[in-house]
Amino acid sequence: MIVGLDVGGTHTDVVVLSGKEIVRKVKILTAQDDLLCTVCNGLSEALRGLVPRSIQRLVVSTTLATNAIVQGQTEPVGVLVASGPGINPYAFEIGQHYYAVGGAIDHRGREIVPISDQEVLDIATRLRSENVRNLALVSKFSVRNPAHEIKMRDLLVDDFDHQTMGHQVSGQLNFGRRIATAYLNSAVAPISQPFYRAVQDCMEQEGLDIPLEILKADGGTMEQVRSFQYAVETILSGPAASVMGALAFADSNKEEVVLDIGGTTTDIAILVNGAPLLKPLGIRTGGYNTLVRGLRTVSIGVGGDSWVRLEDTSLKVGPERRGQALAYGGPEPTPTDALITLGATEGGDKQRAIQGIRQLAEQMGKGVEETAEAVLSETCSLILEAVNALVDRVNKTPVYTIYELLEDRSVVPTGMIVIGGPAKEFAPRLQALTGWEAHVPPSYEVANAIGAAVARTTCEVTVLADTDRRFVCAPEEDYLDSIDSGATKKEVIRLALDLLRMKALKMGASADDLEMELLEDHEYSMVQGFHRVGRNIRVRAQIKPGLVGLYRKEPA
Amino acid sequence: MKAKRRTGLVFFPAFDWAISETHPEREERLLYTQDQVFEEGILDIEGLVEFNPVVATVKDVERVHFCVPEVEAVLTESHYIAAGGCKAIADAVLGGTTECGFALVRPPGHHAMRVVHGSRGFCNINIEAVMLEYMRWTYGVDRVAIVDTDCHHGDGTQDIYWHDPDTLVISLHQDGRTLYPGSGFPTEMGGPNALGTTVNIPLPPGTSEQGFLYVLNRVVLPILEEFEPELIINSAGQDNHYSDPITNMNFSAQGYAKLTEQLRPHIAVLEGGYSIEGALPYVNVGIILALAGVDYSWVREPDYDPEQIRQDSQVDSLISGTCGKVLELRQECALRREKYLGGSEFVQRNKSVFYDTDGFLEDQREVVRVCRECAGLMRIDSRAETGYRILGIRVPRKGCPTCQRLGRQWFESGSVKAFDKVYLQDCVTDEYQVKSA
Ligand SMILES: [Zn+2]
Ligand SMILES: [Zn+2]
Numbered sequence: 006m007i008v009g010l011d012v013g014g015t016h017t018d019v020v021v022l023s024g025k026e027i028v029r030k031v032k033i034l035t036a037q038d039d040l041l042c043t044v045c046n047g048l049s050e051a052l053r054g055l056v057p058r059s060i061q062r063l064v065v066s067t068t069l070a071t072n073a074i075v076q077g078q079t080e081p082v083g084v085l086v087a088s089g090p091g092i093n094p095y096a097f098e099i100g101q102h103y104y105a106v107g108g109a110i111d112h113r114g115r116e117i118v119p120i121s122d123q124e125v126l127d128i129a130t131r132l133r134s135e136n137v138r139n140l141a142l143v144s145k146f147s148v149r150n151p152a153h154e155i156k157m158r159d160l161l162v163d164d165f166d167h168q169t170m171g172h173q174v175s176g177q178l179n180f181g182r183r184i185a186t187a188y189l190n191s192a193v194a195p196i197s198q199p200f201y202r203a204v205q206d207c208m209e210q211e212g213l214d215i216p217l218e219i220l221k222a223d224g225g226t227m228e229q230v231r232s233f234q235y236a237v238e239t240i241l242s243g244p245a246a247s248v249m250g251a252l253a254f255a256d257s258n259k260e261e262v263v264l265d266i267g268g269t270t271t272d273i274a275i276l277v278n279g280a281p282l283l284k285p286l287g288i289r290t291g292g293y294n295t296l297v298r299g300l301r302t303v304s305i306g307v308g309g310d311s312w313v314r315l316e317d318t319s320l321k322v323g324p325e326r327r328g329q330a331l332a333y334g335g336p337e338p339t340p341t342d343a344l345i346t347l348g349a350t351e352g353g354d355k356q357r358a359i360q361g362i363r364q365l366a367e368q369m370g371k372g373v374e375e376t377a378e379a380v381l382s383e384t385c386s387l388i389l390e391a392v393n394a395l396v397d398r399v400n401k402t403p404v405y406t407i408y409e410l411l412e413d414r415s416v417v418p419t420g421m422i423v424i425g426g427p428a429k430e431f432a433p434r435l436q437a438l439t440g441w442e443a444h445v446p447p448s449y450e451v452a453n454a455i456g457a458a459v460a461r462t463t464c465e466v467t468v469l470a471d472t473d474r475r476f477v478c479a480p481e482e483d484y485l486d487s488i489d490s491g492a493t494k495k496e497v498i499r500l501a502l503d504l505l506r507m508k509a510l511k512m513g514a515s516a517d518d519l520e521m522e523l524l525e526d527h528e529y530s531m532v533q534g535f536h537r538v539g540r541n542i543r544v545r546a547q548i549k550p551g552l553v554g555l556y557r558k559e560p561a
Numbered sequence: 562m563k564a565k566r567r568t569g570l571v572f573f574p575a576f577d578w579a580i581s582e583t584h585p586e587r588e589e590r591l592l593y594t595q596d597q598v599f600e601e602g603i604l605d606i607e608g609l610v611e612f613n614p615v616v617a618t619v620k621d622v623e624r625v626h627f628c629v630p631e632v633e634a635v636l637t638e639s640h641y642i643a644a645g646g647c648k649a650i651a652d653a654v655l656g657g658t659t660e661c662g663f664a665l666v667r668p669p670g671h672h673a674m675r676v677v678h679g680s681r682g683f684c685n686i687n688i689e690a691v692m693l694e695y696m697r698w699t700y701g702v703d704r705v706a707i708v709d710t711d712c713h714h715g716d717g718t719q720d721i722y723w724h725d726p727d728t729l730v731i732s733l734h735q736d737g738r739t740l741y742p743g744s745g746f747p748t749e750m751g752g753p754n755a756l757g758t759t760v761n762i763p764l765p766p767g768t769s770e771q772g773f774l775y776v777l778n779r780v781v782l783p784i785l786e787e788f789e790p791e792l793i794i795n796s797a798g799q800d801n802h803y804s805d806p807i808t809n810m811n812f813s814a815q816g817y818a819k820l821t822e823q824l825r826p827h828i829a830v831l832e833g834g835y836s837i838e839g840a841l842p843y844v845n846v847g848i849i850l851a852l853a854g855v856d857y858s859w860v861r862e863p864d865y866d867p868e869q870i871r872q873d874s875q876v877d878s879l880i881s882g883t884c885g886k887v888l889e890l891r892q893e894c895a896l897r898r899e900k901y902l903g904g905s906e907f908v909q910r911n912k913s914v915f916y917d918t919d920g921f922l923e924d925q926r927e928v929v930r931v932c933r934e935c936a937g938l939m940r941i942d943s944r945a946e947t948g949y950r951i952l953g954i955r956v957p958r959k960g961c962p963t964c965q966r967l968g969r970q971w972f973e974s975g976s977v978k979a980f981d982k983v984y985l986q987d988c989v990t991d992e993y994q995v996k997s998a
Contacts, residue, residue, distance in 0.1 A: 090859060091597070092603075092856075406576045529592050532583045532587065
């Protein structure tokens with residue numbers, strides 16, 4: 006059996022799956038000020054009476070890191086950046102302890118200006134006196150040559166608790182995001198580390214002897230051990246949980262939209278060939294652009310509890326939420342009240358709901374039912390507007406080759422999977438408006454916890470080979486080797502896939518879930534004078550976000 | 562980080578196109594620029610918007626060029642996309658999405674002239690001209706200035722706008738006696754109907770930041786002020802850089818950024834620049850930041866040393882002398898125009914054009930009607946060593962009824978026996994016709 010637990014803003018859901026069957030569903034209130042207690046209570050309730058040995062896998066998704074970042078309750082971090090020429094390094098200033106130091110590496114990974122030991126040590130002295138215990142060490146182009154980050158780490162390793170080096174967080178180019186990502190990692194690691202250790206303790210008390218797995222923003226999992234070093238990858242796993250839950254019901258031959266309609270917001274994602282689309286570089290959280298892999302989701306302020314009112318003569322839905330629906334004692338009418346008025350859903354105080362909608366109806370000079378329908382179609386229109394905007398953005402993603410530009414790879418959704426509280430009621434309306442087939446999966450109200458339970462381990466590697474300078478490196482993996490001047494792209498791809506496989510297994514993947522995919526494989530001749538001096542080969546590969554073995558649907 | 566000016570960027574390195582594997586115009590050309598642009602996180606700057614190129618159409622090209630034997634034969638996909646990258650920026654700027662923009666595209670275009678028999682100076686079609694005529698037809702733009710800061714004389718752009726009084730073409734370049742294409746002297750000032758709207762400022766080898774900014778302030782900015790263009794386009798070639806392998810100048814990334822900041826072009830278009838590792842990554846970042854109004858003071862080449870590339874005093878005085886001459890010659894334009902108006906109705910110029918990439922010569926006889934009402938009807942009789950001979954007739958955009966009528970007559974009487982093709986560009990009606998035997 007496998008267990009998935011998803012901590013949401015209001016509720017925490019736990020499911021226990023046996024094969025494809027849901028053995029148990031638990032929904033408890035989330036105590037935002039005591040997430041550990043929430044998680045442990047959820048687990049012990051879900052596991053009550055089950056044989057601990059029969060649990061083979063347990064995955065949790067929490068809001069811990071995200072909350073800490075958004076509320077600014079993270080640990081202070083000393084940030085040392087070696088920028089070299091380019092944008093003013095103070096433009097990337099982050100946190101209260103930010104220092105730009107000398108040292109430069111160029112785009113080919115050549116050292117231009119060395120790091121000054123004394124400058125770094127002087128800053129360290131100052132940081133210690135200010136009681137800063139954690140560091141982010143970042144240099145420009147460190148993914149081409151991490152020497153300066155390693156040098157700084159070696160100088161400082163004995164005097165601080167956590168050091169995050171920029172090249173460890175991602176193989177992608179983007180200095181500003183690398184700084185932010187390394188900073189956030191060092192800022193949340195001291196919080197998440199003891200937290201997940203405590204969850205593991207709590208699992209042990211329940212008699213479980215399996216590693217804790219944690220859901221990441223890209224809809225994949227990693228073992229808790231690894232999360233010490235990569236704490237930042239656990240931010241924004243909430244939307245990913247729902248999408249992975251929906252994926253279990255997706256049609257792998259279709260392009261589909263996932264809609265998670267909640268009380269306050271609706272989250273939107275896109276599935277292509279049975280896998281969710283990822284953000285091109287990384288997610289944005291708490292005002293920071295990062296290199297953290299994440300699903301390409303958008304969230305809009307429209308949900309079952311959105312505030313419905315008239316502005317001038319037009320009906321407005323959200324983005325504000327004034328409270329629960331009238332039917333549940335809230336202050337203002339909501340789409341949920343419209344549903345209750347129409348008898349589309351049961352529950353709460355129907356008369357209060359009708360009363361609220363009637364008031365709107367009178368102002369508009371329309372019938373009550375007509376008004377309720379208008380509220381729902383406005384709600385659906387707002388959601389679909391956001392869907393179309395997302396699809397449009399995806400289709401306008403910049404490309405850099407003639408082949409990609411002329412090849413029409415537009416995403417054209419033909420179906421949708423609707424989950425969340427009012428999914429059942431909204432799905433037929435959304436289907437009528439778009440003509441796309443709308444599915445509401447069974448147990449759609451706990452799709453998030455199911456998603457956590459069935460998500461597979463994911464990861465990514467980036468490999469760069471420069472046959473002129475005779476090296477091949479995969480900075481995130483601390484891999485650096487010499488390479489033959491005649492090395493080919495094929496060899497570099499093979500190396501990347503080997504590194505990827507090893508990485509995934511280390512992170513807790515099972516050997517039959519390694520669905521590998523090349524994200525990028527480019528090769529350029531490097532010319533000096535009029536002679537080719539070597540090849541520049543760039544390969545990026547990932548384990549695709551997807552479902553663990555049993556739950557995977559093979560494409561028809 | 563926030564841009565002071567909303568800036569559009571088309572970044573299209575065409576990683577799958579080259580003239581040949583080791584040619585300067587090859588896949589690798591913008592590779593390190595892309596690395597630098599991505600690593601700097603330029604696309605995360607708020608107010609900087611990236612667009613994909615669109616694909617230019619045959620009609621976009623026909624509006625500007627007489628392509629021999631036809632558009633499809635002299636262009637590859639890369640050319641439609643380079644011109645389309647410029648169009649996408651034009652749409653962003655004129656559609657109001659951004660205030661300015663930079664088309665970082667390849668291959669370049671400023672050596673491509675009105676008649677195109679093949680490739681010259683790595684250029685097949687003039688991407689700035691294709692963009693400009695698209696803007697005129699789509700957005701009703703009229704007076705425009707093109708400031709060409711590539712190290713080579715923008716002879717193609719000059720040729721296309723030689724007779725157009727509404728397009729001011731200013732080219733700063735290394736002295737034609739020392740560099741390809743060998744033209745661009747101060748006395749080249751435009752045809753009889755457009756005297757003074759072509760401005761050439763040849764600079765001696767060794768010119769550095771100081772010289773470029775001096776010319777900008779003494780000559781370029783005052784002439785722009787006088788011309789009052791609605792739009793300024795910068796042909797932003799980067800081969801004036803001190804590390805460029807095929808030129809002899811001493812310009813720097815800081816210099817390019819300052820020049821951009823002072824010129825404030827609405828649209829910049831990448832032209833040449835072949836120091837792909839040592840210059841382009843830094844120059845392009847400098848230009849983008851300067852356009853967007855973001856601090857560029859930290860942008861410099863790893864080996865930048867202002868003392869090493871300082872221009873000597875002889876260069877100072879040569880440049881100041883050239884500027885004086887350019888301004889002096891401008892004073893004579895009105896008088897020369899009067900002379901033309903009192904002279905014969907048609908003025909002829911003969912030209913020999915060398916297609917260096919493909920290695921053949923073209924001979925042209927170009928005739929323009931001296932007209933008080935419009936930019937003047939024009940015809941080009943062009944014969945190339947490839948064996949083609951064509952006749953191209955162009956009625957200008959704001960052509961008068963007389964020029965238009967006469968142009969149609971010339972087209973009808975153009976002999977398909979004497980010429981392989983006879984072309985008509987009627988820019989009054991935006992109609993383009995070709996006939997052949
Ligand atoms: Zn040039
Ligand atoms: Zn006329």
